[in-house]
Amino acid sequence: MDWMQGSEDDFRDRIRLWLDENCPQEMRDGDTGEAAICWGGRNWSFQSQAQKQWLQNAVLAGITTPTWPKAYGGGGLDRAREKILAEEMGRIQARPPLQSFGIWMLAPAFLKFGTEGEKKMYLPAIIKGNIRWCQGYSEPGAGSDLAGWQTKAEDHGDHYVVTGQKIWTSYADKADWIFALVRTDRSAPKQKGISFLLIDMKSAGVSTKPIKLISGASVFCETFFDEVKVPKENLLGTENRGWDIAKYLLTHERQMISAGGQGLFGGRALGAVLAESDTEDGGLDSSLRSAVMDYEIDALSIGLTLERYKDQSEAGQGAGDASAMLKYMGTELNKKRYELMMSARGTEALDTDGAHGPMALDWLRTKANSIEGGTSEIMLNIISRRILGLPG
Amino acid sequence: MLVYTDEETLLSDTVQAMLAAASPVSTFRALRDKGETQNPALWSEMAELGLAGVLVPEEAGGSGMGVTAASLIGTALGQNLAITPFISTSVIAATALKTASADLHKESLEQISQGKLTYALALDEGQKFNPSHIETRAEPYGNGFRLNGEKSFVVQAGGAGRLLVLARTGDGPDDLTLFSIGAEQAGLEQQEKAMVDHSDAARLVLSNVEVTGEDIVGQQNEAWRVLRPALFAGQTVLAAEMMGVANGAMQMTFGYLKDRKQFGVEIGRFQALQHRAAHLWCEAEVSASAVLNAGRMMDENPEQAGLAVSLAKARAIKVAKLAVLEGVQMHGGIGMTDAFDMGFFLKKAQVSTEWLGDYGYHAEIIASERGF
Incomplete structure (x- = not known):
């Protein structure tokens, strides 16, 4: 399908028709909660026939990754059409057909640092949802201080032998592959001597252990590597230069996390909660109403900032270090949103088996937003040093 | 697009450079020390650069740019604490006049662009901005109107040649009319305020101020x-x-x-x-x-x-x-x-x-x- 043919108005008509015919009704409920996500992967079992059908249709049209090159199965859309697609999907409240760390956190590295062969080998599997990736960065002794990695990869000629432990690896127990930062030169200082390795989770010596969180869920895992053999061709980029790739990806991840917050705070969830509370309990009290006003003002403005940065990057001025601002402001805002929704729902929200039960679990989940992908404090450090130029 | 165009960036750079030379913060301090609340030399220079007429249509001698451009000028003014009637005159008055009729108000708009005529907006009546609460009245009188009331916070009143006065012309909530009145008009009394930021602002008392239908900006009851x-x-x-x-x-x-x-x-x-x-x-x-x-x-x-x-x-x-x-x-x-x-x-x-x-x-x- 060549979506770039014709005018933008034509595209809107075509995509609207296409969605009408290809997005199953069950996938049009606007559910953006954790439980409704289609992650894909070898171990994935679809929650419904509709979810499966929606993914298949979206893959054929290239809209699981709308702006990626058509050569690898992407949609090849420009930013204007991407926006139209998002508007049209929003109009019918279509769920995203596929979400994955491969799309958000890894593929940008293939697109920028990968060889043509690597792109052809890895990207289509991500786009089709065939392979589910997880990220191995943090270690027990290297949380915010990412340069302190201990997991090592020893050179054994045609392969490396990897030994060590990663932590906070989201969904490692369900992932097919992991992209990990490993130390390939132990004599080099801190960020030097780190390489970016792609490791099949089926390899002998890889094991995972889920970590139970305050919400009761176990999205994060510990991942252990016990003398795991990894072929040398699984090295992405240059040996000992993995930090360059990781830095690039962390910038992307920050944008993704803050964009996630932005997508969620489109107002629907909070607006619905407020509207219902309004009628059930005789209106919001003035303190909550005032807090919601502040939230709305900040949320709309952060949304505009995200749009401004996208426009800037379209115009060739990348956000760079300023993505730390988006991550910081976006995640703090998302936490605030859940605080407000919990407050508006009162005691009803406290019953996790009740009608609004999932909200409490999501509320607990949001507490990680300002920790994962670099804490708020690390973001402020980055801004202070790299943007304001304050002495380190 | 939420990105500034090259043209807008150039405008911003030009204004910033001009203000850095003509009116940095030290200029504000020097004027403050002398008790001055106006800087006519700066306003002339801005008019020469076409900045006073930024929102005035080209047919009326302006630059015909937009609010985004005016905002860039505003940011530069704020950063340098430059004293000008820019917002009162070039933004608020120019927009009101051209919205009413650029033809009818062509002369005034030309004078705004040339930096020869400045305006102040007389709206507030209490201690807060509240345009829905206006008690100043304009009663029919002869062929025109007679205005009575008080305006509590008129920014840039001291230097203004004309005042845009919002007054009630009926009892309905929206029965309001905007009048353009010469600052020297009989019955207008300005009481200068000792503003904490050393700026020009006044209380305005209107006692039987007589105006004609020609002084209305736009239509009666359609302020x-x-x-x-x-x-x-x-x-x-x-x-x-x-x-x-x-x-x-x-x-x-x-x-x-x-x-x-x-x-x-x-x-x-x-x-x-x-x-x-x-x-x-x-x-x-x-x-x-x-x-x-x-x-x-x-x-x-x-x-x-x-x-x-x-x-x-x-x-x-x-x-x-x-x-x-x-x-x-x-x-x-x-x-x-x-x-x-x-x-x-x-x-x-x-x-x-x-x-x-x-x-x-x-x-x-x-x-x-x-x-x-």
């Missing part, structure tokens, strides 16, 4: 048609000016953090201050988006711009206040001294916060637009 876009434009550019105030204060503060030493090191090495400075910068980035968006909305879809304008003013207030308060605190004792410029930014931010609607006023508009 909102001309005033709404004028206020939207004024609020947007004022928000942009407040961004300039925030920028000026931030520049001073971030510089001070790098220079000032305590405990043997630059105070900018202390994480407690770094994080506050970084947070301030983040808030400024977010506010800048809201201000740019308001300018774009005013230029592209003015009918729908209400939410965007209130968002810009609310966010500009939030960041300007934060920037000046943090500015004083991070400077320590010297931030409290008159010899240091930070106090000027603090005072200016407070006055701009109140003018044309404070945070609460705009937050209520946003809440109602968002349906709660």
Whole structure:
């Protein structure tokens, strides 16, 4: 399908028709909660026939990754059409057909640092949802201080032998592959001597252990590597230069996390909660109403900032270090949103088996937003040093 | 697109360079020391550059640019604490006049562009901006009207040649009419205010001020048609000016953090201050988006711009206040001294916060637009 043919108005008509015919009704409920996500992967079992059908249709049209090159199965859309697609999907409240760390956190590295062969080998599997990736960065002794990695990869000629432990690896127990930062030169200082390795989770010596969180869920895992053999061709980029790739990806991840917050705070969830509370309990009290006003003002403005940065990057001025601002402001805002929704729902929200039960679990989940992908404090450090130029 | 065009960036650079030479903050201090609240030389220079007529159509001798361009000028003015009648005259009055009729008001618009005629808006009657509460009355008298009432906060009144007075011409809530009245008109009494930021503002008492139907801007009982876009434009550019105030204060503060030493090191090495400075910068980035968006909305879809304008003013207030308060605190004792410029930014931010609607006023508009 060549979506770039014709005018933008034509595209809107075509995509609207296409969605009408290809997005199953069950996938049009606007559910953006954790439980409704289609992650894909070898171990994935679809929650419904509709979810499966929606993914298949979206893959054929290239809209699981709308702006990626058509050569690898992407949609090849420009930013204007991407926006139209998002508007049209929003109009019918279509769920995203596929979400994955491969799309958000890894593929940008293939697109920028990968060889043509690597792109052809890895990207289509991500786009089709065939392979589910997880990220191995943090270690027990290297949380915010990412340069302190201990997991090592020893050179054994045609392969490396990897030994060590990663932590906070989201969904490692369900992932097919992991992209990990490993130390390939132990004599080099801190960020030097780190390489970016792609490791099949089926390899002998890889094991995972889920970590139970305050919400009761176990999205994060510990991942252990016990003398795991990894072929040398699984090295992405240059040996000992993995930090360059990781830095690039962390910038992307920050944008993704803050964009996630932005997508969620489109107002629907909070607006619905407020509207219902309004009628059930005789209106919001003035303190909550005032807090919601502040939230709305900040949320709309952060949304505009995200749009401004996208426009800037379209115009060739990348956000760079300023993505730390988006991550910081976006995640703090998302936490605030859940605080407000919990407050508006009162005691009803406290019953996790009740009608609004999932909200409490999501509320607990949001507490990680300002920790994962670099804490708020690390973001402020980055801004202070790299943007304001304050002495380190 | 929420990116400035090359043309807009060039305009901004030009105005910034002009002000850096013609009216830096030291100029404001020198005028303040002399008790001056006007800077006619600067206004002439701005008129020569076409800035006074930024919103005046080209047919009426203006530059015919938009609110986004006017906002960039506003930001530069705020950053340099430049004294001008720019917002009252070039933004609010020019928008009201051209909305009423660019043909009918061609001469006035030409004079605005040339820097020869300045205006002040006489709207507020209480201690808060509240355009829905107007008691000044214009009663039919002879062939025209006779105005009686009091206006509590008229910005740039002292230097203005004409006053735009909002008055009640009927008992319905929207039976309001906008009059353009010469500042020397009999029955107008200006009581100069000792403004905390050393700016020009006055209380205005109207006692049997006689005007004719020709002094009406727009139509009788239809003040909102001309005033709404004028206020939207004024609020947007004022928000942009407040961004300039925030920028000026931030520049001073971030510089001070790098220079000032305590405990043997630059105070900018202390994480407690770094994080506050970084947070301030983040808030400024977010506010800048809201201000740019308001300018774009005013230029592209003015009918729908209400939410965007209130968002810009609310966010500009939030960041300007934060920037000046943090500015004083991070400077320590010297931030409290008159010899240091930070106090000027603090005072200016407070006055701009109140003018044309404070945070609460705009937050209520946003809440109602968002349906709660």
